[in-house]
Amino acid sequence: MSSCPFHSTDPFREKRTADGVLVSKFQGKEVPLLLRHRDVRAAAADWARFSSDAPFRVPIPSEEDVRSVRQLPVETNPPDHGDYRRIIDPYFRRPKEPEMIREVEGLIRGLLSDAAGQSQIEIVRQFALPLQSRALAHLLNVPQSDAEEWISWGIHVFRDGPNGEAKGQMLERYIHRQLDRALEHPGEDFYSALHRAEFRGRKLTREEQVGFVNLTFAGGRDTIIQTVASLIHHLAVDPDTFARLRAEPGLHASAVEEFFRLLSPLTITARVCPEQTEVRGHTVPADERVALCWASANRDETVFDQPDELRLDRKPNPHIAFGSGPHTCIGAHHARLIARTLLRQLCDQIERIEVLASEAHVEREQTYQRTVGFASLTVRLHPRGAIGG
Numbered sequence: 001m002s003s004c005p006f007h008s009t010d011p012f013r014e015k016r017t018a019d020g021v022l023v024s025k026f027q028g029k030e031v032p033l034l035l036r037h038r039d040v041r042a043a044a045a046d047w048a049r050f051s052s053d054a055p056f057r058v059p060i061p062s063e064e065d066v067r068s069v070r071q072l073p074v075e076t077n078p079p080d081h082g083d084y085r086r087i088i089d090p091y092f093r094r095p096k097e098p099e100m101i102r103e104v105e106g107l108i109r110g111l112l113s114d115a116a117g118q119s120q121i122e123i124v125r126q127f128a129l130p131l132q133s134r135a136l137a138h139l140l141n142v143p144q145s146d147a148e149e150w151i152s153w154g155i156h157v158f159r160d161g162p163n164g165e166a167k168g169q170m171l172e173r174y175i176h177r178q179l180d181r182a183l184e185h186p187g188e189d190f191y192s193a194l195h196r197a198e199f200r201g202r203k204l205t206r207e208e209q210v211g212f213v214n215l216t217f218a219g220g221r222d223t224i225i226q227t228v229a230s231l232i233h234h235l236a237v238d239p240d241t242f243a244r245l246r247a248e249p250g251l252h253a254s255a256v257e258e259f260f261r262l263l264s265p266l267t268i269t270a271r272v273c274p275e276q277t278e279v280r281g282h283t284v285p286a287d288e289r290v291a292l293c294w295a296s297a298n299r300d301e302t303v304f305d306q307p308d309e310l311r312l313d314r315k316p317n318p319h320i321a322f323g324s325g326p327h328t329c330i331g332a333h334h335a336r337l338i339a340r341t342l343l344r345q346l347c348d349q350i351e352r353i354e355v356l357a358s359e360a361h362v363e364r365e366q367t368y369q370r371t372v373g374f375a376s377l378t379v380r381l382h383p384r385g386a387i388g389g
Contacts, residue, residue: 010308011368012296021280022293024367026060032282033268033291037300037320039280040292043271044325050271050290052327053077060270060291066158066168069207071215078326085330087197087204088212091190092330094139095337103138104337107131108345116349116383120356123377128228129155132221135338140190140216149174156222175213179206190216220331223265226361226373227339230263233377234310235346236353244312246347255312256339261319262310264295267363267370269323294320295370352382 015022016035023032034040043050055070056063070076073084094100111131115121133147154160158167182191194209204212235242245251268291277284284290298319299307322329329335346353357378363370 009371010296010299011370012293013299013301016296016300019280021282022296022367023282024291024365026291026365027062029288031060031270031289031291032279032284033293033296034279035293035296035300037297037303037318040294040297041320041324043279043290043292044320044323044327047077047081047271047326049273049275049277050292051077051274052081052271054270054272057272057289058270060268060289062270063158063168066164067214067218068168068172069211069214071218072208072211073330074215074219074327075211081326083199084208084212087194087199088190088330091139091141091193093333094141095333100138101337101341104135104341105345107134107138108338108341109349112345112349112381116381118380120378120380123229123232123379124155124225124374125376127232128225131228131338131342132224135224135334136216139334141187142189142191150217153217155225157218160222171214171217172210175210175217176206178213179209220329220335224335224338226265227260227263227335228342229374229377230265231259231339231342232346232353232379233355233358233374234259236355236379238310239352241310241312242347242353245343249344249347251312252340252343252347254315254317256336256343257317257319258310258312258314259339260321260335261298261304261314261317262308263373264298264319264321265372266321266323267295267372268293294323349383350381351384354380354382356380 012022012035020034020036020039021032022035023030025031034043052058052074053076055075056067058075073081076084108131111127115127121127130147130151133150134144136150137144137147153167157171158164161167178191179194182189183195186192186195191213194204194212197204199208245255270289270291272287272289273284274286276286279290298321301307303318322332355377357376359375360371361373361375363372
C-alpha cells in the first residue's frame with residue numbers, strides 16, 4: 001500500500017535550500033526548474049522575460065505532437081491574455097453561482113450514495129473521473145450525456161493510453177463536431193458562447209475557438225481527479241483528521257487550501273525566454289525554456305512553517321497550486337467547489353473509509369521522482385449510521 005501523497009517525500013528540498021534550481025532534461029534538452037516560492041512567483045509575473053507566448057511549449061513535455069492549435073488563453077502574454085481570458089471568464093465564474101453550487105452538491109451526493117452502497121469502489125476511474133467529467137458538463141452548460149464520452153477518454157486526455165497523437169486528433173475532431181452543432185443550433189452552452197464572442201471587435205476564428213475548448217478539456221482533468229483521489233485517501237489513513245473535519249465544519253475551506261498546497265497536483269509548467277537569460281547562475285539560451293516548479297514552491301520552508309505537515313487551519317496560506325501572476329488557473333473556482341463540496345459530503349455521509357488496495361501515481365523524470373495521487377485506489381466507504389460502520 002502506498003504512503004499518503006500529502007506526506008510524500010519532497011524531492012526538491014535539497015536543491016531548493018542549496019541554490020534554488022534543479023536542472024533536468026525533458027525531450028533531450030536541459031531545463032532549469034525554479035524551486036523557491038519567491039523565484040517562481042517573480043518569474044510567473046515577469047512575462048516579458050519568461051514568456052507564455054509559446055504555442056505547445058508551456059506544458060512539459062511539450063505538445064506539438066498531440067495538438068495543432070494554441071491553447072487559449074494560457075499560451076499568450078498580456079495584453080492579449082487578458083482580452084482572451086475575459087471572453088470565457090463568465091463561464092469559469094459559474095462555480096460561485098447558487099445554481100451551479102446546487103448542481104455540484106447533487107452530483108457528489110449521488111455519487112457518494114451509490115459508492116457507499118457497494119462493497120468496494122476504485123476511486124480514480126470509477127468515482128473521480130465521472131465526478132470530474134459530470135461537473136465539467138455542469139460548468140459548460142451541456143447535457144450530462146456528453147460527460148459519458150469524456151469519461152471514455154481516461155484520466156489524461158493526451159497521455160492516458162499508448163497513442164497521445166491519436167487521442168489529440170480524436171479530441172480535435174470532437175471539438176469541431178460540437179462547434180458545428182452549436183453553429184447550427186445555438187444555445188446557452190460554452191460552444192455557442194464562443195460563436196457569439198468577439199476579440200477586439202471581431203468574431204473568434206475557428207482556430208481560436210478550438211484553442212479555448214482544447215484547454216478546457218486538457219487543462220484541469222488529471223489535476224482534479226488526483227485531488228479527489230488523494231483527499232479521499234488521506235481521510236482514510238488519517239481518521240483523526242476526518243473526525244476533526246466532521247466536528248469542525250468551519251475548517252473545511254482552509255483545509256481544502258492546505259490539501260491543494262501539499263498535493264500540488266501540477267508539478268511544473270514552462271516559460272520560454274525570448275532572450276538569453278540568467279537564472280540563479282544558469283544560462284538559458286534565447287528561445288529555450290525555464291520551468292516553474294509549483295510543487296517545490298509550495299513546500300518552501302522560508303514561507304511555510306513545517307511545510308510537510310497538513311495543518312487544517314494554516315493561515316496565512318500563500319500557496320500557488322493554481323499558479324501565480326496573470327496566468328493563475330482560470331479553473332480554480334471550479335476545482336475549489338468540487339473539493340469543498342466533496343469534503344463536506346464525505347463528512348456528512350461517510351463514517352469511515354477503508355483502503356483495500358492502492359497504487360501510487362509517480363512522475364519519474366531524469367532528476368526527480370514525485371508521487372502525485374494514485375494510478376488506482378480501491379476503497380470501501382462505510383456510511384454513517386450503518387451497522388458495523
